[in-house]
Structures are given as structure tokens and as C-alpha cells.
Amino acid sequence: MTDRRILVLRTVLLWILLELFAAVQVHAPGGEPLLWSWVRATVSPMLWAGEAVGSFIGGVVTGVSDSARLVVTNRKLQLDLETAEAFSRIMAEDMAAQLELGSLVSMVPNLTSTAVPARTTFRDLARGRMIANVATDLRISADTPVLASHGVIGRVIRSEGRRCWIELITHPVAAVAIQTQDGRVQGLAIGSDTGELEIQFIPRQAQLLRGDELVTSGADGIYPPGLPVGRVTAVRESANAFLEVRAKPAATLATARVVLLLEGWMDGIQSRDPVR
Amino acid sequence: MRTTFLLVLIFIAQVVLGWPASPGWLSTILLPMVFVVGPPLLMEERRWPHFAIALGLVWDLLFEPVVGPGAIAWSAAAVAVSAVAPLVADRSPRAWWAFGALGATLMILARHIALIPLGLSTDLTMHYLFFSVGLTSLWCGVVGWVIALDLPSRWQARRARKLR
Numbered sequence: 001m002t003d004r005r006i007l008v009l010r011t012v013l014l015w016i017l018l019e020l021f022a023a024v025q026v027h028a029p030g031g032e033p034l035l036w037s038w039v040r041a042t043v044s045p046m047l048w049a050g051e052a053v054g055s056f057i058g059g060v061v062t063g064v065s066d067s068a069r070l071v072v073t074n075r076k077l078q079l080d081l082e083t084a085e086a087f088s089r090i091m092a093e094d095m096a097a098q099l100e101l102g103s104l105v106s107m108v109p110n111l112t113s114t115a116v117p118a119r120t121t122f123r124d125l126a127r128g129r130m131i132a133n134v135a136t137d138l139r140i141s142a143d144t145p146v147l148a149s150h151g152v153i154g155r156v157i158r159s160e161g162r163r164c165w166i167e168l169i170t171h172p173v174a175a176v177a178i179q180t181q182d183g184r185v186q187g188l189a190i191g192s193d194t195g196e197l198e199i200q201f202i203p204r205q206a207q208l209l210r211g212d213e214l215v216t217s218g219a220d221g222i223y224p225p226g227l228p229v230g231r232v233t234a235v236r237e238s239a240n241a242f243l244e245v246r247a248k249p250a251a252t253l254a255t256a257r258v259v260l261l262l263e264g265w266m267d268g269i270q271s272r273d274p275v276r
Numbered sequence: 277m278r279t280t281f282l283l284v285l286i287f288i289a290q291v292v293l294g295w296p297a298s299p300g301w302l303s304t305i306l307l308p309m310v311f312v313v314g315p316p317l318l319m320e321e322r323r324w325p326h327f328a329i330a331l332g333l334v335w336d337l338l339f340e341p342v343v344g345p346g347a348i349a350w351s352a353a354a355v356a357v358s359a360v361a362p363l364v365a366d367r368s369p370r371a372w373w374a375f376g377a378l379g380a381t382l383m384i385l386a387r388h389i390a391l392i393p394l395g396l397s398t399d400l401t402m403h404y405l406f407f408s409v410g411l412t413s414l415w416c417g418v419v420g421w422v423i424a425l426d427l428p429s430r431w432q433a434r435r436a437r438k439l440r
Contacts, residue, residue: 004359007325007355008355010326011325011326011329011351011355014326014329014347014351015348015351015352015390018329018343018344018345018347018348018390019344019345019348019390019393019394020344021343021344022342022343022344022345022390022394023344023393023394025342025343025344026342026394026395026396034394034395038393
């Protein structure tokens with residue numbers, strides 16, 4: 001830096017000091033030295049900027065904390081939503097169950113007042129077993145017929161508390177006395193490992209076609225007559241005296257939600273029996 | 277010492293020019309301007325602008341409401357004249373007149389500008405500016421002419437002639 005520039009620089013600094021010195025001598029309208037108002041005018045924007053920055057930082061901090069709270073609230077709402085969805089699914093399930101129950105009730109015209117609805121809680125189609133819960137702690141008699149929508153599914157083999165163990169008609173040892181709708185062909189539906197029914201004791205001359213509907217005949221003393229059991233899927237002649245007939249259960253065992261336990265149906269019939 | 281004596285004399289004269297009894301236009305002459313124009317034209321040292329600050333402070337004490345703006349104005353004029361003078365070779369009374377006008381213009385403008393932030397500035401009219409600049413430059417021109425006359429040398433030459 002040349003001497004001239006240094007001289008000018010010093011002179012300018014001196015001018016600034018002189019102006020400040022003059023400002024000390026002059027008083028603002030408020031009575032304070034003009035220099036203070038200058039200082040305030042210089043510092044105020046910085047203070048304002050500082051406050052603005054502080055406010056901004058505070059806003060950011062508040063925003064972050066609010067965001068964190070929102071995340072927590074959002075998570076809680078998601079959980080609530082999942083819970084509501086679960087309840088919705090349960091309610092939809094209940095609604096479907098109610099519809100099934102309605103169809104069941106309409107399926108049995110002479111339904112006795114002792115018929116008990118139950119909800120299935122477990123099913124093992126391979127072993128031909130199902131567990132259903134009744135609403136109240138009610139003892140269900142063994143061999144009580146069990147209906148699902150579209151037809152018979154089995155009988156109660158054990159009852160304990162609210163739980164009922166059901167032997168499905170597809171169980172290899174289960175047997176249901178059946179007949180055709182017109183009652184001209186009668187036989188016995190036996191369970192099998194394949195999940196289908198083997199219809200036994202159908203005479204060779206019986207007029208049974210594929211697609212014919214089979215209902216309970218009531219001859220076994222367990223199932224009331226007239227309940228759908230299945231539909232014929234195959235009719236073949238065999239070496240022995242009877243036809244080899246296979247049928248598919250009418251009830252959808254795999255999706256049955258609600259079943260109807262026909263507890264005491266025999267009592268109603270017996271009370272109306274004129275012989276008795 | 278001589279400079280100080282001249283300065284005191286100049287300021288006394290400036291006070292006299294501003295007396296209420298004297299004509300108003302006399303106070304517009306900036307007599308100390310010769311101390312701003314003189315040193316650069318007479319090839320004196322460059323620290324002269326700092327001396328102009330002291331001159332301005334005295335000006336402030338005598339004529340201004342606050343101390344400071346006058347010093348700024350006088351030193352601004354001194355800096356400008358010091359910067360321009362080396363660029364001009366002319367040292368005649370005409371140069372004194374021109375630099376006097378330049379210094380007066382800068383002094384008046386700088387003083388006005390320095391007073392604005394303090395809220396003490398008055399209206400600067402072109403009439404006042406031209407009047408003050410004109411009279412001050414004339415004053416500087418007269419001083420330059422007197423210096424150019426070199427009266428001591430002439431006096432000595434005259435005495436030498438008489439003695440012969």
C-alpha cells in the first residue's frame with residue numbers, strides 16, 4: 001500500500017471518528033445523544049435479525065418436536081387403524097356368520113327351539129374333526145346332528161363346557177343314512193380319506209344319476225330326515241350286488257363359520273309321536 | 277511559528293468578516309483556504325491534510341455548532357487539492373485561483389454532507405455556493421499573486437540598487 005493510500009485511509013478513519021464525535025455533541029429529539037440513536041439504529045436490525053434467527057431456530061426445534069410427536073401420533077393412529085381393521089374383519093366375519101346362520105335357520109323348517117348355534121373354532125378335514133363353541137356353557141348331547149350352510153356336516157361326539165367336538169361326515173368311520181329326494185333310493189353315506197362320501201348299499205337296479213341330490217333319510221336315528229347331505233359325483237357298477245357311488249358333501253366343510261347343533265330334535269318328534 | 281501567527285491572523289480576519297456590522301457576503305469568503313491550497317502548490321510535505329484537520333477543528337470551535345464537520349470538510353478539501361496539485365505544472369496565481377475554487381467547492385459540499393446525518397444541515401443554495409467559491413478563489417488568487425510578486429526579493433533588490 002502506497003503512502004498516499006495510507007494517508008487517505010487514515011484521513012477517512014479520522015473523518016469517521018470526527019463524525020462520531022460530532023454525533024456525541026448533537027442531541028436527538030428525545031434528549032439522548034444522536035450517537036446513541038445511531039448505535040440503536042445500527043444494532044436494532046442485528047437484534048431483530050438475531051431475534052428472527054432465534055425465532056426461526058425455535059420454530060425449527062418446535063417443528064422437529066412436533067414432527068416427532070406427529071410420528072408417534074401417526075404410529076398410534078396406524079395401530080388404531082389396524083385394530084379397527086381387525087375389528088372390521090371380525091365384524092365382517094360375524095356378519096357372514098349371521099348370514100350363514102340365517103340360511104341355516106331357513107334350511108330347517110321345523111327347527112326346534114332347542115337348536116343351538118355354535119361357532120367353529122377349529123377344523124381338521126384330514127382327520128374329519130371340527131371344534132365349535134357355543135355361546136353359553138351348555139351341555140350338548142352326544143350324537144347331536146350338526147348342520148352347516150347347505151347341509152349336514154356331522155355329529156357331536158363330545159361336549160365339554162362351551163366346546164363341542166364334531167365328527168364330520170367325511171370321517172372314515174362316520175355314517176349317515178341317506179336317500180334321494182324322491183325317497184326311492186336309500187343307502188348309507190360313509191366317510192373316506194379322500195374327503196368324499198362313499199354311498200353304500202345302493203342296489204344295482206336303483207335309478208341313481210350323477211348330480212342327484214342326497215338327503216338324510218332319518219333311518220339312522222341320528223339325523224332328522226330331509227337334510228341335504230351331498231350330491232352324487234360318480235356311479236359305477238361293481239362286482240358285488242351294489243353300485244359303487246361317490247358323492248360330494250353338500251356343506252362346504254372348509255369354510256363353515258357357524259354351525260347349528262340340533263340339540264333335542266328327537267324330543268320334539270317323540271312328543272308329537274301318536275304311538276308314544 | 278510564522279504559520280501559526282498567520283493562522284491566528286487569518287481566523288481573526290474571518291471572525292471580523294462575519295461580524296454583524298460587516299456586509300453579509302464577506303462572511304462567505306473562506307480565508308483559511310490559502311492554507312489548504314498553498315502547501316501543495318509550494319511543494320510542501322504530504323502530511324498537510326492532517327494539519328488541515330487541526331485547522332478544521334479550530335474552524336469548528338469558532339464557527340460551527342458542533343466540532344467535527346468542519347475538520348472533515350477542510351481535510352477533504354486538503355486531500356483533494358493535494359491529490360490534484362501534482363498533476364498540474366502551473367503554479368501561477370491562476371493555479372491558486374483554480375485550486376482555491378476547487379478547495380472551496382469541496383469544503384462547502386463536504387461540510388454540508390457531514391452535517392446531514394447530524395440533522396444540522398441547512399439548505400445549500402447554488403447562489404451561496406457560487407458566491408462563496410468565487411470570492412474564495414479570488415482570495416486565493418490574490419494570495420498567489422502576492423506570493424508570485426516575491427516582495428522580499430524585490431525589496432532587497434531595490435535596497436541594493438539604492439546602496440549602489
